[in-house]
Each structure stands twice: as structure tokens, then as C-alpha cells.
Amino acid sequence: LFYSEKIPMKCAALCALLLFVAVELEAAPASQKGQLPFSITTRLDRTAIWVGDSLEYTIQVIHPRSVQFVVDDLKKENLSLPPFVLRAIRAEERDWRDDKKLFEVVLLLTTYESGKPELVVPPVALYYFRRDGSVSEKEARAQAIRIPPQKIALRSTLPGGQAKLREFKQVHPVDPTYAIGALVLGLIGMGFVGSRVAARLWHAVHRDKVIKRPVSRRMRERWLKEGLQRIRQMAKEPAKDSPIFYAEIGQFVRQYLTEWLDVEARGLTPGEAEQALQAAGCNGAFAQRVRTVLEQCEAAQYGKRDGSPPGNDQQASLIDSLEQAIKMSPRAR
Numbered sequence: 001l002f003y004s005e006k007i008p009m010k011c012a013a014l015c016a017l018l019l020f021v022a023v024e025l026e027a028a029p030a031s032q033k034g035q036l037p038f039s040i041t042t043r044l045d046r047t048a049i050w051v052g053d054s055l056e057y058t059i060q061v062i063h064p065r066s067v068q069f070v071v072d073d074l075k076k077e078n079l080s081l082p083p084f085v086l087r088a089i090r091a092e093e094r095d096w097r098d099d100k101k102l103f104e105v106v107l108l109l110t111t112y113e114s115g116k117p118e119l120v121v122p123p124v125a126l127y128y129f130r131r132d133g134s135v136s137e138k139e140a141r142a143q144a145i146r147i148p149p150q151k152i153a154l155r156s157t158l159p160g161g162q163a164k165l166r167e168f169k170q171v172h173p174v175d176p177t178y179a180i181g182a183l184v185l186g187l188i189g190m191g192f193v194g195s196r197v198a199a200r201l202w203h204a205v206h207r208d209k210v211i212k213r214p215v216s217r218r219m220r221e222r223w224l225k226e227g228l229q230r231i232r233q234m235a236k237e238p239a240k241d242s243p244i245f246y247a248e249i250g251q252f253v254r255q256y257l258t259e260w261l262d263v264e265a266r267g268l269t270p271g272e273a274e275q276a277l278q279a280a281g282c283n284g285a286f287a288q289r290v291r292t293v294l295e296q297c298e299a300a301q302y303g304k305r306d307g308s309p310p311g312n313d314q315q316a317s318l319i320d321s322l323e324q325a326i327k328m329s330p331r332a333r
């Protein structure tokens with residue numbers, strides 16, 4: 001009885017195995033028939049990015065003309081690629097060689113992830129369907145191509161191994177020898193700089209000034225005598241040299257005021273020379289006489305002439321005025 005019950009069980013198992021093999025053999029040609037030759041290429045425009053940088057991810061699929069991809073689903077709101085943010089997407093299809101077409105999808109991504117050495121772009125699914133009359137209605141339904149994930153390195157502006165905030169660090173003891181040496185060297189440097197500054201200040205304060213030594217009365221009288229003698233000699237020369245004569249007198253008077261009375265009169269007009277003498281405390285009559293002499297010299301040099309040169313009487317009168325002014329002048333300072 002036991003033997004007779006076992007035979008139907010074996011027959012049932014064998015029939016089930018044969019049925020399974022028949023189903024698989026039937027599905028194999030159908031699956032091979034539905035497969036299409038796709039050539040998929042992916043490309044990243046850079047191998048590493050910084051946090052916040054833009055990344056361009058390009059997907060290219062070369063497919064037969066009987067395949068048409070679904071473009072309506074390729075929108076920013078329909079795609080989620082964490083940890084990346086999809087900023088823009090562009091999809092286009094154009095003709096390719098060997099009677100095929102190229103479907104290209106360009107994704108503009110960015111990320112704000114940090115603290116990782118690399119990131120992974122998630123897989124992307126591209127949907128398509130066939131427009132071939134040889135396939136059945138079931139096979140014409142939309143199918144998907146899964147684009148594998150892509151890795152990219154992530155760079156950070158923070159240096160590696162940076163200590164965390166409030167991280168405790170042990171303070172190493174300082175060798176007293178090094179501390180004393182640094183202090184001594186610092187004091188030597190400061191002393192050197194201080195000595196140079198003090199020396200410059202001392203030289204600036206105690207700089208030797210030019211001391212004008214007073215000229216003796218004998219030298220003063222000798223200079224006056226030689227100057228008046230030269231002027232008298234020029235007065236005896238022909239009248240055609242009269243401008244030189246008056247220029248000599250004017251220069252003599254201004255030099256006398258500058259050298260002996262310490263009144264800088266070489267660049268002053270007669271009126272300004274008079275004011276300078278009065279400001280220096282000289283006698284008003286003396287200042288007036290000096291002005292008269294200088295005005296006569298300038299009038300003879302630069303004044304409008306009537307065609308006849310100045311006579312000897314005018315020159316002699318000017319010399320007398322000059323001698324009277326010198327006699328009225330105070331002593332040299």
C-alpha cells in the first residue's frame with residue numbers, strides 16, 4: 001500500500017517540473033525578441049566639485065529609430081536626485097549615423113552637502129516605447145532604462161584635521177632658558193633702536209647753526225670807501241654807460257642794507273625797502289633818503305627818456321644823496 005501511494009506523488013512532481021521548463025522556454029524567445037540595442041554614455045564635466053559648485057551631468061543614448069523616449073517626464077519637479085539639487089534640465093533628440101538616433105539629456109546639478117570625501121549621483125530612469133507594427137500591444141507599453149549611479153569627489157574649503165571648536169589642547173610648558181633669551185634679545189633690539197632715535201633727536205636739537213660774525217668797523221669803512229670810489233670813477237665815464245652806473249648804485253645800496261643792517265632789500269621795491277627799514281627800527285629820515293636814492297636809480301634805468309642821456313650834474317647829485325644816506329645810517333648790527 002505504501003508503494004502504491006508513492007508513485008502518484010512522483011508523477012505529479014515530474015509533471016510540474018516539465019511544465020516549468022516549458023514556460024521558461026516559451027518566455028526566452030519573447031524576451032530576446034523584446035530586447036533593443038542601446039548604447040549608453042554618461043559624462044561629468046568635472047571630476048571633483050566644491051560645495052555650492054555647479055555640475056553638468058550628460059547622458060547620451062544611441063537607439064534605433066523605432067524607439068521614442070518620453071520627454072514630458074523630464075522636468076525639475078519630477079526628478080529627485082539627492083543629495084544633489086536639480087537646477088536645470090535639457091533633453092533633445094537628433095539623428096545619428098547608421099540609421100539611428102541620439103537622445104541626450106543634460107542635467108545641471110549642485111550640492112550643499114559637506115563632510116564627505118565623495119558623493120554619488122543617484123540612478124536616472126529614462127522611459128521609452130516602441131513604434132513598431134511588428135510588436136504587440138503589450139510590448140508597446142512604456143519601458144525604462146536605468147542609468148547607473150555616478151561618483152564624484154567633493155572638496156571642502158576647511159582644511160583636513162581641523163580641530164573642533166572648544167576642543168581641549170594641552171599647553172606645553174615653556175623652557176625658561178628660551179624665554180629669558182628672547183627677552184634679552186628683545187631688550188637689546190629696543191635699546192639699539194632707542195639709541196638711534198635719541199642720537200637723531202640730539203643732532204636735530206643741537207645742530208650747528210651758521211653764526212654770522214660781526215665785521216670790524218675798519219672792514220666796514222674800507223668796503224664803503226672802495227664802493228664809493230668805484231661809483232665816482234664810473235661817473236666820470238661817457239654818458240652812454242649811465243644805465244650801468246645807476247644799476248651799480250642800486251646794487252650797492254641794497255647790498256649795504258642787507259649786509260650791514262640785516263634788512264633783506266635785494267628783492268624789494270624802493271617803497272618796500274623803506275617799510276622794511278622802518279620795521280627794523282631805523283630812522284625815518286634815513287629810510288626816506290634810501291627810498292629817494294633807489295627811486296632815482298630805477299627812474300634812470302627804466303623810466304621814459306626824452307632822447308638826451310642824464311648829465312654829470314644829475315649823477316653828482318645822486319652820489320651826494322648816497323653819501324648823505326650812508327652818513328645818516330645807524331651802526332651795523
